[in-house]
Amino acid sequence: MAAVGIAAGGGNWFSALALGVTLLKCLLIPTYHSTDFEVHRNWLAITHSLPVSQWYYEATSEWTLDYPPFFAWFEYALSHVAKYFDQEMLNVHNLNYSSSRTLLFQRFSVIFTDVLFVYAVHECCKCIDGKKAGKELTEKPKFILSVLLLWNFGLLIVDHIHFQYNGFLFGLMLLSVARLFQKRHMEGAFLFAVLLHFKHIYLYVAPAYGVYLLRSYCFTANKPDGSVRWNSFSFVRLISLGLVVFLVSALSLGPFLALNQLPQVLSRLFPFKRGLCHAYWAPNFWALYNALDKVLSVIGLKLKLLDPNKIPKASMTSGLVQQFQHTVLPSVTPLATLICTLMAILPSVFCLWFKPQGPRGFLRCLILCALSSFLFGWHVHEKAILLAVLPMSLLSVGKAGDASIFLILSTTGHYSLFPLLFTAPELPIKILLMLLFTIYSISSLKTLFRKEKPLFNWMETFYLLGLGPLEVFCEFIFPFTSWKLKYPFIPLLLTSVYCAVGITYAWFKLYVSVLTDPPVGKTKKQ
């Protein structure tokens, strides 16, 4: 009895947290799921019923396979379990098939694969030093980090309600980050290479990995002032890294290269025919750009500076994804976004090269790469904000400045995910969970850093509090006004623009803190 007591009551808070959130995920099974549910069912069917050579050509359903091959193999593995739940879901022609057993299987597969995420969080907690901590368990950085990651609002609603498999993918990413913190660079590189071939969106952060591994792993020593010591370059390490990446890519793309299908695969992976913005504008720079364009065009029309006949009729904020032209400001091409993204990434990458600060510096560069790509990328999904929020959690328990940036980023980022769940029964869930996470994160980080200056200035507090009235207006007041019929896109536009301001501000603040940080010689050993 005592042994059970120690296990259950005494020390294992981590298991209790992990188990608790898993139970919550089970309760979310009957919630609304988006078309992503059908997407994954379709991929189960494709990979199960068709030979490999047809995977990237199959187009019975509109939801064609557009993730890299490892994910396809993952779906193939899942399909072998799926057949014990409901054989019918594996039929390619059963479009929109969602029997209760299918739902159960899919939901449980997400919950089950999250075990990798739990393991990664466990490893990340080991990388946090808890010297600052008080005696109280709930004030230890490890505890706070575990809650911030395991109970992350964005991940919960995107994975377990909207339906996606981000849990184990972020698990891979956090695990590779943890390995880099633990100086196990080869493993970190290997895990990241594997991750890239599961979901290519992680290319956003590839520059950070590339530069860090080159600078801090291939060059084995630094000069006393922190700059690179050219003669410490290790060819062996470079070759082994290259080999790892090459082998992983060969394993992934090899079969398709052999079948001469590489161009088809790449065209599925990078569909540039879609518009600048997703149906609901991700709260990035282009959302602000579009909003400005709209405002200017309205002003221009009122002041009779523009000819109404020359303005295209289609509205960018309707539910369709399409190519689009701006009216007043210059139109944006994919190339332009690429250049903007590269220009935004460059300073942080340079910092990583010239002022390496060990794994912490790498993590900041990673977050900046993710954020910059989010802000300036082409056809960005609002879910991509999680790429920046989750790694930022690791930094938030270290320094007060980082905690403040994390709170602004996560609160606005999470709020920007609200339009994903637009059904009435899910409204209380998203509000309750958002309040839960926000109150906990702000309160615990404030308590952790209570000896330093306050986390928010008056402007930031005002901005964050403004999210409340915004939500009340968009979901409770607007639907009952007469504008709903004339301008149905206003809530989405307001949400997107308001959050874009917050996210851009957080990006800017993080950049400033990275660029103004003293170089490694003057900082404490990481």
Next chain:
Amino acid sequence: MEKWNLMAVVVLLGLTVRWTVSLNSYSGAGKPPMFGDYEAQRHWQEITFNLPVKQCAKFINPDWIALHSSRGYESQSHKLFMRTTVLIADLLIYIPAVILYCCCLKEISTKKKIANVLCILLYPGLILIDYGHFQYNSVSLGFALWGVLGVSCDWDLLGSLAFCLAINYKQMELYHSLPFFCFLLGKCFKKGLKGEGFVLLIKLSCTVVASFILCWLPFFTEREQTLQVLRRLFPVDRGLFEDKVANIWCSFSIFLKIKDILPRHIQIIISFCFTLLSLLPACIKLTLQPSPRGFRFTLVSCALSFFLFSFQVHEKSILLVSLPVCLVLSEIPFMSTWFLLVSTFSMLPLLLKDELLIPSVVTTMAFFIACATSFSIFEKTSEEELQLKSFSISVRKYLPCFTFLPRIIQYLFLISVITMALLTLITVTLEPPQKLPDLFSVLICFLSCLNFLFFLVYFNIIIMWDSKNGRNQKKTN
């Protein structure tokens, strides 16, 4: 972390669990012509709205309550409306009572108080019945809890007013009425019947009578109407028990079919006698030595006696016992957690009928984990912590080797949990044999009944043996 932020997080967690459970099916979903409790509540809204007409609910969709034509009305938006009403009632009445109760607990750290709130809010039985099966128990239980709070903190009038509201909301609360009566009477006696006590007695009687009159005023217009209401409230015509319930009569009828052997009025008399006998000792003790602690334990034992021996008991009535047990969670965490698990298990046949298997399993596990981590229940199984010290000392006067009580209890707990888990598994996976289609429900009821009998004995022991040290222990109240 500051206290109120942590409390807010706990309450939000409780609310989230409640709402996610409410996304599931409800009682009688899609099962005409009887449907279930959900349709019952909708029907009552239909009746009270239409006869006589009230202006208040006109702005809500009239289709939901159109007289006669809305029988069996089921739609997504209506379900949302009904579920929202339960949540709002809960938020306004039950949850504030729980928070206030836990904040008033003495000699416990703030963290433990908040953990207590979490455990009470996560109690699966109430969540599953109110938000799954669909009922409004949180209103009556909330009012009863306000009553307990008031009476324990010496706000006797407010407490009794709240309790009267509880009874007039749901007559099942009469299970709790005897302890209230005895406790308040005991207080009056203690203050002296010649002075303050008499004044208090008068004030209490007036409050009770006034609140009853206020609630029943519209129905006092005719004698026949009052009688009809009483007949509906206390349906003695429906028999000793209905369906399968974990009380004595149902379990006894496995061996001997009482319902068929004895005539109706003999059944009523027997059940009345047994109920009275089993609750009398505790109530007398409470009248002679009123204390908030004794009051709480007497609430448990009284409600449990009623549940086990009374007439026409439904399995949901176990919630009336669970509420007082939640209140003593901080004093005897191990036994309370055990009881609350059994109480949820006893309702399993009902929950399976409503297709609430996953929410039941998940909420039960969440509750168990919350209690285990908050109270370290497995480390609190010594004699003293089980409140059995005085009892054991008395027994050891006759049997010096009686030291194995905690051991026995631990083993019983293990056996109980294992059988509950096994039986749940069997009920879900296997089909019952053809000749005994109700085998699994009967087994569940029988097992739960055995557990409840054990708890009845246990709680009565605590109450009766508490007197020996009542005057010595300063920290009982």
